Amino acid sequence: MTNTDKKILIEQLKHMAYRLLEEGKKIDTEPLIIDYDNGGGQSGVRENPFYPAYEKLITTYTKTLTVAKDLIGEENTEIKSLDSLRAKFKVAK
Secondary structure, eight states: OOHHHHHHHHHHHHHHHHHHHHHHTTTTTSOSEEEEEOSSSOEEEEEOTHHHHHHHHHHHHHHHHHHHHHHHOSSOOOOOSHHHHHTTSOOOO
16 A cells, blocks of 8 residues: 555545544434435335444444554554654655
8 A cells, every 4th residue: 555545544534533523413313213205105204314324434434444553553543644644654765
């Protein structure tokens, strides 16, 4: 994996973490089951699409975090900036 790939991975982790925090605030107010009416005479109740979307995001975040930890190591997984990430890797010339 190139350094550019690693940078992209870390940036995506940051974006996913932000979305998880923001969407996680909604869990207490989102119902599990919602009413629907598709306008074609069909109506009823269904699973709230919020939960499968949130679950997919958590799954993707967890997998991406695992890959990042494998690349960076366990000793210090806190990344404050891209410069701190760059300092962890040696560039082969």
